[in-house]
Amino acid sequence: xxxxxxxxxxxxxxxxxxxxxxxxxxLLGKFLCTPKEKFMITEVEAYDGPKDKASHAYKGKTxxxxxxxxxxxxxxxxxxxxxxxxxNIVVGSKNYxxxxxxxxxxxxxxxxxxxxxxxxxxxxxDRKFNGKKAVPKNNLWIEDLGVKIKxxxxxxxxxxxxxxxxxxxxxxxxxxx
DNA sequence: ACGATGATGAAC
DNA sequence: TTCATCATCGTA
Numbered sequence: 128x129x130x131x132x133x134x135x136x137x138x139x140x141x142x143x144x145x146x147x148x149x150x151x152x153x154l155l156g157k158f159l160c161t162p163k164e165k166f167m168i169t170e171v172e173a174y175d176g177p178k179d180k181a182s183h184a185y186k187g188k189t190x191x192x193x194x195x196x197x198x199x200x201x202x203x204x205x206x207x208x209x210x211x212x213x214x215n216i217v218v219g220s221k222n223y224x225x226x227x228x229x230x231x232x233x234x235x236x237x238x239x240x241x242x243x244x245x246x247x248x249x250x251x252x253d254r255k256f257n258g259k260k261a262v263p264k265n266n267l268w269i270e271d272l273g274v275k276i277k278x279x280x281x282x283x284x285x286x287x288x289x290x291x292x293x294x295x296x297x298x299x300x301x302x303x304x
Numbered sequence: 305a306c307g308a309t310g311a312t313g314a315a316c
Numbered sequence: 317t318t319c320a321t322c323a324t325c326g327t328a
Contacts, residue, residue, distance in 0.1 A: 183312095186313080186314095189312080189313070190312085190313095191311080191312065191313085205311085205312095206310075206311060206312095207310090207311080207312095208308080208309070208310080208311095209308070209309030209310035209311075210308070210309055210310075
């Protein structure tokens, strides 16, 4: 049972400009919103800065990762494995490449949303959203509905699928409830 | 365990 | 212009 404590507020640039790991942890318990539905975020991964070897931004700015170098609060959606879209929200200040990958949502009666490609498939999120601001006008945004997450509820682990990243592969940049 | 399936970035 | 690589999923 989810209880609501305060008025909803749409998360904007100010929230996403905070340090990457802080934003990643605080996104747990927030809601990914479309005009029709709202889903609580339950799993994320942080990709933090130009030195993060697991990040797309590690090799510098390219055509694909350009949104990561832009202002915070913008969607970064990319295609992998020939069939899956990944949804990230850009964080950190402009020219500091960082993003948080949304990996899981609280499942609805209609679908399990416990993987980064499952949620994008279910919500029909593809590269049309890449580079767009996370605001209601663009039909995809994030809200704080007042759900309180205790620190003890947040677990962490190394990120998934980044074994090539050396020391960076060991960092506990994955957070989940 | 592995195949599906295509964009990406770097080498040649 | 080719090639290895890839922040995965579903079926086995």
